[in-house]
Amino acid sequence: MRRPVYIAGRGAVTGFGRGLAALCDGVFAGESALRERHRTASFRAETTVCGEFPDDALSDPTIREGDLPLRAALLATEEAMAEAGQPDVSKMGVVLATTKGDMSGICGRGTGMGSPIRLGAMVSEALGFGLNPTGLSCACASGVAGITSAARRIASGECDRLAVVASDAVNEFILRGFGGLGALDPGPCRPFDAARRGVSLGDGAGAVVLSAFESESIGIRVSGYGGANDACHVTGPDYDGRGVGLAARRAVAHAGLGLEDIDALQLHATGTRANDSSEAIGLGDLWGEVAASTPPAFGSKAQTGHTLGAAGVIESLLAIASLERQTVPANHGLTRSDCDARLNVRGQPQGLKRANHALKVAGGFGGVQSAVVFSV
């Protein structure tokens, strides 16, 4: 018997600043946190913009770049724990999701060696969590994989509450890596738009507290989850979108729902030509089995930047917000889509006829695909 898993608390630090409200209000108002590069301006990269943390977001403008993931993770977790009513940390653990975490020892003379679990251990120690931390690195699907892993543990009865914390900050290594792959849009990214040229990067941290107890819930459950692997290429997507479709199908089935029950889609939507195209085909094919198009769908990387390992949690917060606000926000920068028309993405907000179930999908290097369903 699987126990239900509830969302008890949420927190975020993004290019919009500190706090969940800043993120959600900014995204749903159609604003973008992509700005001319400032902290990362000295790094040679084929883009002028980045969704960097604002100077005042972390309370310490002198903070070292290598410390950004930890500082942002702590702030997001503290916000989530506050909304959750400050549960007993002695019986909780942290599931830390990131691509690399602190890389200061790789990129310079710091001590961070890109170890996710070391970041998790620091978060756990700083906030006094009693259970051993877990570290996950599933590239840009890390955040959704973290929610899935934590939900599985709570559903099985192994523990009652876990904090899923996802954090990453842009550095030269990452910026020039994506640049070297030719994956950066020179300006702000435009997912699904016919003129899209690539991704924009961003700093970010997101946190959710998961609980087995309905009394602690904000009114949202993690009702299902699923994963898949493209198993065709480690950096490029499956052009038929089978992996994302398979992960979505598995998550919806795990939730005990049909595709027609899903009311909103929160997309991976990176802005690269290949990713957006395959995501549209994969989800279009899947929903094509039951409808003419998918439910209203949106991406948010044109507003936050691609926050890498943090994206899955940050964008899950936006998926939950779409249920709360009974609307999906505009796909920022989308004027004319050239992707599979069955994917219901628009350049304007779309109201939801029902707002009971939202699906979040995420993908990453290694062909990793993850999906999670949030339900009222």
Place this chain on the structure above:
Amino acid sequence: MKPSATVLACGVLNRSGVFGTSGTSTTWDDLEADPPGTGRTVQKISGKTDATFRRIDYPARALVLACEAAGVDKVLNEEQRDQTAICVETEVGSLTTDLDFQKSLSHEVVQASIFPYSLTSTSLGEVALRYKLRGPTLSVSVLDHAPGESLREALRILAAGDAPFVVAGRADAARESTPDFDVEMRAVIAVLAPSGDGIGTIEWPEDNVGDPFAPLVRMCQRA
């Protein structure tokens, strides 16, 4: 009650050689290579041609050879592999790639082709695409003194019915150690099922009870 699982097959790569329950048992001297192998190593072990093996990173090579020694594609048919999850832990992660890519940043043209391997999930993707494993994929980061989370997660996945099989294990493979990481150069993988006939059983790894992968290594040695 903590879940356990049936081990259908396992394989090991270490500084001595490559061995596993498929019957593979060979030393690096026999293979005329250093760990984790060269472009010809896969063919010498299993007779397969693997055109891209020499270009993939150290952890991926170690994992692929351990999977060959286990005979992943012999114990699981295509339909089973379509649902098989991968869950692998690492302490050192992609250290060699990280250092090599960082070094290339001082050059006019960065080594973009290796950048994806700075993410440990890319190494798992190399395994997934070779064996067509289309289940959930999870890369776990562990501290040296706290191993075994990949096995725990695999047991959770199986117990929950989230996948019928899991390729689970550990890979720590890097060109050299650093002051932060004493690299052992080892990959251990096991094909796990919730129950049924197999070559042994893997129990829930408790904290602070030594190397949770040692039982799998012994199963490979017995084979």
